[in-house]
Amino acid sequence: MALVERYRRQQAGWNVKSFHAWYQRDGGKRSYTWIKNQLQEAGVVQKAPGRGKHRKRRTRAAGPGMMLHQDASPHEWVPGVKWDLVATMDGHQRALLDVLGRLGKVRPPASWACAT
16 A cells, blocks of 8 residues: 555654644545554554553452441331331442341341341
């Protein structure tokens, strides 16, 4: 390709931005990206190293018990009698830790998968 040969003969060692500016002043109509890709495919220009991810995924910090969520809500479990149900969850482990009722500790259903 004539573009790659011209880079090799006259502008070897230039960066792609400078070469593209020269190319446009000389009447060239192609885009910067097209020229960069052609020069990279021909092996006359090296591809720039990656800059890394914008948002890097981090491992969870070890901290069970650092963020506890408690929810208390009244509910009519038995007709005519309102009970208060208090549930405690660990935000780190995403586990249900404790369930208390008005009359003391309540045994949660097996489907809740409590850590207790």
